[in-house]
Amino acid sequence: MKSIKINEEKCIHCGLCITDCVSSCIGFDKNNVPEMKEENRCIACGHCMAICPTGALSFNDKNPDELEEVNYDDILALIKSRRSVRQYKEEEIPAETMQKLKEMLPYIPTGCNSHSLHFAIVEKKSVMDVMRKKVSALLLKTMSYKAMAPIINKFSRYKDSFLNGEDVIFRDAPHMIVVSSPLTAPCANVDPIIALSYIELYAQHLGLGTCWCGFAQACIKMFPELCDILEIPSGYKPVxxxxxGIPKVKYQRVIAPAPYKISEITEIREKDSCIFCKIKRIVTNFLR
Ligand SMILES: Cc1cc2nc3c(=O)[nH]c(=O)nc-3n(C[C@H](O)[C@H](O)[C@H](O)COP(=O)(O)O)c2cc1C
Structure with a gap:
């Protein structure tokens, strides 16, 4: 159920809840008080309650006076300081810090507000240790099959490391987070990436180390037994x-990375692209 309630003593009839509604489901009633007109279109984003300047609007019975104030303090320093951490202390993250991270999760945006992500959080190092051993054994076994070469090739150069017991996949991290989305979610491949970007920044703000792990991702995709350990629900794709973990290393300064390509668009610069250029462009757009 999606509903709004208006405290008529507080409502100043500014209409901001109406104009900010992405699905146009709120309108004024005959007394100029906002009301839910199209409940079935509402995606429960809560913008109507967030934008109300007087706290007159309650969404789904939440008390606007009990909600936190918006604060956009300096995040740029955090973005610049973020690093991939590949050396972790053995100890686990304290439960209260992990709890803070979990409390942030519901604020992560998802396409159409589908809000259907699954977070597999490996909380115990002992579980990571089992996964480390399993993955190393599975990779070595898979490498022994010639037919698997195209899939396993990128791991082949680490064969000696696996044999020496080095953890080149999980970097001896005590924890891992895997984000999955239902195949039916409108932005199934994008939502988990957004989620991990939020997690990474907040985790580093909390003094934790993180590392995006394409290797772990490839192994999770290849070996369904890992999906079982991670309790990924059926019909969900681990993205x-x-x-x-707690970093063993401390970075002292911010590097100055090379700038990305930026097109500063200030006017329409007409281009007479040929038909082949147009086709090439469309193919490129749809390939990814
Ligand atoms: C999508 C993605 C996948 C990555 N996969 C791995 C990985 O499997 N193993 C690893 O050690 N680092 C991995 N990284 C970390 C990158 O190597 C790292 O971001 C890059 O070297 C820049 O370093 P920085 O993150 O400290 O700025 C990955 C990063 C991204 C964004």
Whole structure:
């Protein structure tokens, strides 16, 4: 159920809840008080309650006076300081810090507000240790099959490391987070990436180390037994993995990375692209 309630003593009839509604489901009633007109279109994003300047609007019975104030303090320093951490202390993250991270999760945006992500959080290092051993054994076994070469090739150069017991996949991290989305979610491949970006920044703000882990992701995709350990619900696709732990290393300064390509668009610059250029462009757009 999606509903709004208006405290008529507080409502100043500004209409901001109406104009900010992405699905146009709120309108004024005959007394100029906002009301839910199209409940079935509402995606429960809560913008109507967030934008109300007087706290007159309650969404789904939440008390606007009990909600936290918006605060956009300096995040740029955090973005610049973020690093991939590949050396972790053995100890686990304290439960209260892990709890803070979990409390942030519901604020992560998802396409159409589908809000259907699954977070597999490996909370015990002992579980990671089992996964480390399992993955190493599975990779070595898979490498022994010639037919698997195209799939396993990128791991082949680490064969000696696996044999020496080095954890080149999970970097000895005590924790890992894998984010999955239902195949039916409108933005199934994008939502988990957004989620991990939020997790990474907040985790580093909390003094934790993180590392996006394409290797772990590839192994999770290849070996269904890992999906079982991670309790990924049926019909959900594990989209990406991130290592997590207390860093053993401390970075002292921010590097100055090379700038990305930026097109500064200030006017329409007409281009007479030929038909082949147009086709090439469309193919490129749809390939990814
Ligand atoms: C999508 C993605 C996948 C990555 N996969 C791995 C990985 O499997 N193993 C690893 O050690 N680092 C991995 N990284 C970390 C990158 O190597 C790292 O971001 C890059 O070297 C820049 O370093 P920085 O993150 O400290 O700025 C990955 C990063 C991204 C964004």
């Amino acid at each position: 990406y993995a991130m290592l997590l």
